[in-house]
Amino acid sequence: MIRALALDDIKAAEGQLTTLLNELFSLPIEALRINLDKYSLNSLNGFFSSEGKDYFFKFHQEEGEEAMRGEYYRADILAHAGLPVDQPVHMSTLPGEQVLVYARRSDPRFSDLLYELDFADDPVAVARAVEAEADLNDHLLAVAINSLHPITPAQSRAEPIHRLFHERLIDPETGAFPGGRYKRFYVGKRFLLPGGLTLTWEEIAHARPVINGLAYQRSLEEIFVLAHQRYQPEALADAGGVVAHGDAHNANVWYERGSDKDRLCFFDPAFAGSDVPSLLAEVKPTFHNVFAHPLWLYSASIVSERYAASVRYEDGKLIIDTDWQPSSLRKALLKAKAEHFWKPWLRHLKSKGMLPDDWEDVVRIGLFLSPTLVMNLNAGEGADLHNPVSSAIGLAVALSAASRPLEGSDLISDFFDSIRPDGEPSWQRR
Ligand SMILES: Nc1ncnc2c1ncn2[C@@H]1O[C@H](COP(=O)(O)OP(=O)(O)O)[C@@H](O)[C@H]1O
């Protein structure tokens, strides 16, 4: 298969792809190049030219019936709802996958722009970026309000967004829990933390988190067990469905520079749908565009030069202290998302009688699962890209998303308090 060959002998794979794309699309294919990229861990993609135009191609793996309803179909759903999204110029279906061809873009991804701005002193660029985020969220809110409708458990189940959450907690064949990435990354594994501390899964799974002096309600295993139960696709039908991208982290968003303002545009809508459970639609972007940065999630190898983290395990407590926190830019993006999307959205759901009582838990579970299931945060047994410092920061961030501090407040509880619909008490139902 070309994927395997690409890892082994990239020139040979490029030669085979040139022939394949030429046959599939009846286009002359020149200067084909395969890309390797830290945000797209699974897809085979790259660039080519044809008759003086530049293109981007990607192979999108799909299973079973999904093959007919892949990214092409999903881009169309978003475009129909009026959301800004790239649509392919050519598409072809092969057994088990779609091959998509897009016009090649030269805009930066929003993730790349923000990555630069995290450590730059450029208030003008920051203000433009935050304004673009606010505008996008106004648009997302309008589309969500327009498209909100009751969905059946079966409609929820049919949405691909569950592949980002629930399906990563279970065995794909048998449905057994624990399974999937959850089991592969964490269950039964040894964890390696700063200062050479090693903890078994049994120890870390049940430990009470204490992060920067605040004690939290839920242990690591408790939140995964709750997630498995509450994120059953059928159970998420209770808040209705909307048209949404679902995986709009900023490495799936273009930053288009304009003269008076800049504008954001989606791409890579493989998990989009028209019945996306309404509390899940913006969870992943909320986590990845704010709490994953600066650096710790995607650039773990340089994190220990800039931030410190220490961990102790005492009396069944997992005590993590770190000086890591989101940059002022990320906090401004969170405020924009809270004011332009979450607060009015929750108020709208409530006014329609579609806001479940445990909405805060539903959103918290999604924030927690976003980093823990996208990458292996364990730096010990079976470690992938993470090291003891980034692992400790990651666990601190994920566990503070998982539940409120028992006393006091943190950035995430402040976020929830800022979006809570009027008339709700400012503490979480237990
Ligand atoms: N139209 C395009 N023009 C140029 N580069 C692109 C284009 N579409 C995607 N890319 C680049 O390829 C990367 C992977 O594409 P994406 O569609 O996000 O696939 P994946 O499913 O791997 O996330 C993107 O992060 C971006 O850098």
Ligand SMILES: [Mg+2]
């Ligand atoms: Mg992508």
